[in-house]
Amino acid sequence: MRILLCIKEVPETDAPIMLDQASRWIRDNNLHCYRMNRFDECAVEEAVLIKEKFPDSILDVVTVGPKRAEKILLRALGMGVDNATHILSEHTGYLSPFITASWIAKFASDKDYDLILTGVISEDNMQGQTGPMIAELLSMPCATSVIFERISYEERLIYVEREIESGARHCMKILLPALLTVQSGINKPRYPSLSKTLRAKKLRIPVICSDALLKVETRERPELIRHPSKSRQSLILEGTLSEKALELAAILDKKSLIK
């Protein structure tokens, strides 16, 4: 089995983010802390689990991103991926999933992958488009939001369960090669091992310049970025912990919510 994993760096979501009106997107700067998209960690884990079942498998990982994004490639290598490639793009601002997908599809087109895994969605862009677009560009069948998979290698088939509404599962059999977008809950991503991480740090990760791969025009663009509007009154309580607690209890009592 030859497997390609697509992973993305995203800004840490717990910390404040900055908006950039010039690029009409999230400000791309080194004040933000970046990490691997959580759904992509599940994709990496799933690939490593497949390799444990089919030890001949080769796992490749690719990311499209700036120099900084090398960090998540190292993490994937530390989790047990064999090879990494960095498609370098110093593009700041919004990068359309179609562009990312076009670059990755171009990269993958001559490599005969049996399986390509992406996350179901990226935590920053949140479009869930990149995976299905790569599949379409490579004319591969695709299953989104996969929560279970089992490969039967002799038959060249993969059995998958896609998560659909209310947690129900849509079951299908797909002929390989195929692309799956991986939903969280499919597994528990492992921590990178120290020895693998140290080994990875000695590697020189090959870099491909995105512009050299393919020229692609964006098809949509952000016109504006702003902080979200409120759907409720959002009263912020002030004071010490116990003052806030007492005030909240008073509000709940007044609303007859404490009975």
Add this chain to the structure above:
Amino acid sequence: MEATVALIAEHFNGALSPTFFELITFANKLKIVTQAKPTIVMLGEEIEEVANKATHFNGFDVIAIEVPGLASYNPETYKAVLKSFLEELKPSFVCLVQTSTGADLAPALSVKLGAACISSVQEISSESGRITFLRSVLGGKAQAVFSAMTDITVVSIQPGCFERADTGACSGNVNVSRRAYRSLRIQDLGVRPGPGCDLLLSEAKVIISAGRGIRQKQNLALLFELAAMFSRSAVGCTRPLSDSGWLNSGSQVGLSGAIVSPDLYVACGISGAQQHIAGMQGSGFVVAINTDHYAPIFNHSDVCVVCDVIEFAPELIKAIAKYRQVT
């Protein structure tokens, strides 16, 4: 030729999907700004009856494509049949709902049609002829307004953002045609039901809900203690918590979990991603406790408490106990 808008309608077991009506609301808004004529497009095995249902109360024409053997959603068949059909129809917009089906279809269709693709749209507006679509980014920490630069745009709308509106009784034409397609690479094996919502959760008047911000499984005990302060209460959670098995999946609130509307919803260490908000926005009163002043959940809360929930919960338990003694 008159410009058209194709609305891809979902149906299951002979019934229209509940989100179908949201798609109609969106289409009516789009119609105002584009003047283009919406047409409902549906695929299926025995399609005529549900196609007739689809045209009621909106007056839009329906094009129903009967595909022998297509009992339910098969991604390969849908994409192939819709592609050839849409290439002929040449709509300016293809609209879907960001359901599991819509999310599967929209990006693929956009590639096939050379279209822009904008997902999970929450609002539509137009300024001097330019149509823009608002969507959440970064887990709801920001909203971005997008426009397309292509002749065709594939748009998927976020469920729960375009309320069903009654438009009065009127029906359009229903046109049933047939296309054969046999999926060669995907075999549909049907749907297995989900875990369903916990009975306690669906009937609770008060839900104390836990997110990743509670950090450790043992901290859940505090939230159960808080829940016990209320009658008819339950503990709910976000997806990462049910993923990790800290609570069972019947306790998960959100798009892929339970849709709840208790009198009181207390979000503890929950960021407020749109998939979570979709499950609790109908709650009567919402309190959120979060260390991050900018957590999106605060925008959807009546009362915001900026602090560590592990420190705050015991204080709140004490404070509520005081009120109970007084009354």
